[in-house]
Amino acid sequence: MSTTQAVYDSLWSELADIKDELAARDWFPGTSGNLSIKVSHDPLRFLVTASGRDKRKRTPEDFLLVNEQSQSIEQTDLKPSAETVLHQRIYEKTDAGCSLHVHTISNNIISELYAEQAEITFQNQELIKAFNIWEEDGSITIPIVPNYADLGQLAEAVAEQIRPGIKGVLIRNHGITAWGRNGFEAKKHLEALEFLFEYHLRLKQLNL
Ligand SMILES: CSCCC(=O)C(=O)COP(=O)(O)O
Numbered sequence: 001m002s003t004t005q006a007v008y009d010s011l012w013s014e015l016a017d018i019k020d021e022l023a024a025r026d027w028f029p030g031t032s033g034n035l036s037i038k039v040s041h042d043p044l045r046f047l048v049t050a051s052g053r054d055k056r057k058r059t060p061e062d063f064l065l066v067n068e069q070s071q072s073i074e075q076t077d078l079k080p081s082a083e084t085v086l087h088q089r090i091y092e093k094t095d096a097g098c099s100l101h102v103h104t105i106s107n108n109i110i111s112e113l114y115a116e117q118a119e120i121t122f123q124n125q126e127l128i129k130a131f132n133i134w135e136e137d138g139s140i141t142i143p144i145v146p147n148y149a150d151l152g153q154l155a156e157a158v159a160e161q162i163r164p165g166i167k168g169v170l171i172r173n174h175g176i177t178a179w180g181r182n183g184f185e186a187k188k189h190l191e192a193l194e195f196l197f198e199y200h201l202r203l204k205q206l207n208l
């Protein structure tokens with residue numbers, strides 16, 4: 001087996017394992033969600049989930065390889081995720097090696113509650129250390145963009161929000177896309193964001 005094939009296989013199983021873990025959290029309702037992992041930077045190549053499939057199932061047809069224009073470069077009947085261009089723009093604008101998109105009730109409610117402010121900021125939370133923020137008064141901000149039906153427009157809206165310190169963007173009443181330098185870090189960021197959303201909503205429910 002060539003080194004390139006071994007790297008490809010290893011990235012495939014890493015993404016499949018992440019998909020299984022997020023599925024165990026029930027973060028792919030109704031075939032929603034898409035995941036990707038970068039295979040090469042120049043030229044850009046990444047594995048992305050096939051569109052419209054049940055991401056809870058693990059099959060040999062879960063991912064396909066796409067190029068810098070989000071087009072499949074394999075002979076396949078599978079279609080890349082409809083939202084592949086969001087992953088593409090994240091790889092173009094950041095040092096991300098993995099990008100994860102999930103729809104959860106918590107991320108949808110937060111995106112609706114704070115849509116007018118177009119962002120939500122968390123402070124005084126231990127878990128923001130997951131973003132390598134160690135200052136006592138440190139904070140993390142998550143931008144919120146409109147859920148444009150045109151996916152090119154949506155991808156641009158997400159890309160426009162990317163600046164140092166941003167590790168995820170909420171899409172109003174849709175979901176979140178979070179990323180990291182590799183699969184481990186992307187999952188850590190996503191889990192930490194979902195924790196912060198759930199905490200915030202539960203605290204609000206207590207009317208404190
Ligand atoms: C039924 S979910 C609507 C599409 C979506 O938002 C999503 O995340 C899944 O789309 P994909 O093409 O990646 O399956």
Ligand SMILES: [Zn+2]
Nearest residue numbers: 032033083175
């Ligand atoms: Zn989506």
